[in-house]
Amino acid sequence: MRFPSSSSSSSSSRRVVKQIKCFENNPLVRETLTKESGRDRVLVIDGGGSRRCALMGGEIAKIAEGNQWEGIIVNGCIRDTNEMRWCGLKIPILAVGTSPVPSSKRDPGVKDPKFGVTFGGVNFKSGSWVYADCDGVLVTREKGPLV
Numbered sequence: 001m002r003f004p005s006s007s008s009s010s011s012s013s014r015r016v017v018k019q020i021k022c023f024e025n026n027p028l029v030r031e032t033l034t035k036e037s038g039r040d041r042v043l044v045i046d047g048g049g050s051r052r053c054a055l056m057g058g059e060i061a062k063i064a065e066g067n068q069w070e071g072i073i074v075n076g077c078i079r080d081t082n083e084m085r086w087c088g089l090k091i092p093i094l095a096v097g098t099s100p101v102p103s104s105k106r107d108p109g110v111k112d113p114k115f116g117v118t119f120g121g122v123n124f125k126s127g128s129w130v131y132a133d134c135d136g137v138l139v140t141r142e143k144g145p146l147v
Contacts, residue, residue: 017126017128018044019044019117020046020112022055024048024103025109027105029045038068038070041070042071044124045072046075053077054077054100055078056078056079071094073093077099116128122138
């Protein structure tokens, strides 16, 4: 799996997965990043790969960094990438692409789907460990060194 859009440097993350499933709407994305501590966690957002709108932008990224999220992986688009760079945000955000169109607020989505979320041939489940950089993503069931 390769993510062409990234808001930060190519540093890698190795953290526990938390996932959300939503399509072209982001209320649950904002709520999760605002209300939960992200220490040692990466949020995985399955937006169905839609390129019609962005599931998060600079404002939500600032909130995520303030709440100590280790990173965000988006199967969909983000926006405000220049704003994220100019503000000096350090949180790694990997996305399928960018879109200037904000998402709708019509329905909340699903937090921690029972069977996880799968995209790009990768199955993300709560409690899994994710290793990610600008070249791709690897998910493991246990924490440990990569060989």
